[in-house]
Amino acid sequence: MADSLRTTLLSVANLQMGQMQRPLDFSLPVGKISMLVGPSGSGKSLILKALSDLIVHQADISLLKPSKLKQQQTGAPQWRQKVMYFAAHSAWWADSIAEHFQQRPSAEELKSVGLSIKLLDAHPEQCSSGEKQRLALLRGLQYQPQVLLLDEITANLDATTTAQIEALLIDYIQADDSEDRAILWVSHDQQQCRRLADDDAIISLADYV
Numbered sequence: 001m002a003d004s005l006r007t008t009l010l011s012v013a014n015l016q017m018g019q020m021q022r023p024l025d026f027s028l029p030v031g032k033i034s035m036l037v038g039p040s041g042s043g044k045s046l047i048l049k050a051l052s053d054l055i056v057h058q059a060d061i062s063l064l065k066p067s068k069l070k071q072q073q074t075g076a077p078q079w080r081q082k083v084m085y086f087a088a089h090s091a092w093w094a095d096s097i098a099e100h101f102q103q104r105p106s107a108e109e110l111k112s113v114g115l116s117i118k119l120l121d122a123h124p125e126q127c128s129s130g131e132k133q134r135l136a137l138l139r140g141l142q143y144q145p146q147v148l149l150l151d152e153i154t155a156n157l158d159a160t161t162t163a164q165i166e167a168l169l170i171d172y173i174q175a176d177d178s179e180d181r182a183i184l185w186v187s188h189d190q191q192q193c194r195r196l197a198d199d200d201a202i203i204s205l206a207d208y209v
């Protein structure tokens with residue numbers, strides 16, 4: 001593995017959430033997927049929300065590249081665009097899918113996640129949960145976040161579409177012409193964990209609850 005792939009992008013120290021009996025420390029390496037696993041109710045979603053500064057919490061969290069940025073010293077909206085949370089159930093509020101995007105996505109972008117461009121004119125209620133999950137991913141990626149916090153985002157998808165999403169996300173974090181990027185992915189799918197992350201990139205809450 002190249003040295004650059006071992007460089008830390010996000011460092012997390014003294015994080016305590018949910019049922020955890022002691023604080024958690026970990027780091028997310030540049031260009032890699034780390035998996036966050038643990039029993040139901042162990043606090044995985046709360047941890048992702050804390051990392052994105054969406055809920056009240058105490059921890060020392062820093063983005064180390066391109067230069068050090070401490071979560072506590074950064075405005076929440078700015079931080080959330082860089083360290084972005086993708087919820088298990090995406091939120092939609094306008095009458096058409098297209099209105100939720102910063103820029104109208106191309107047919108090619110939609111095809112990369114197995115979707116038709118016709119969906120852009122649909123009402124969110126006309127889309128399946130799996131379609132909305134993929135649209136929410138494209139919507140978030142338009143902001144070019146450096147750290148993606150993925151909360152069971154492929155749980156509603158079939159194997160082929162899951163593989164498409166995984167490939168898209170690996171390309172996204174390993175793109176040569178971008179800022180350093182990394183992923184923290186919550187999943188209950190053990191095969192997915194093995195497929196996407198090295199053993200030392202699997203963060204287990206089993207010993208903390």
Ligand SMILES: Nc1ncnc2c1ncn2[C@@H]1O[C@H](COP(=O)(O)OP(=O)(O)OP(=O)(O)O)[C@@H](O)[C@H]1O
Pocket residue numbers: 018019038039040041042043044045046047
């Ligand atoms: N907004 C909230 N306020 C108070 N308690 C909450 C809130 N959200 C979650 N909890 C509680 O915190 C604990 C951890 O919840 P969390 O959703 O992080 O678990 P999880 O590990 O993601 O579970 P699952 O695998 O079932 O999605 C649970 O006991 C839950 O009931």
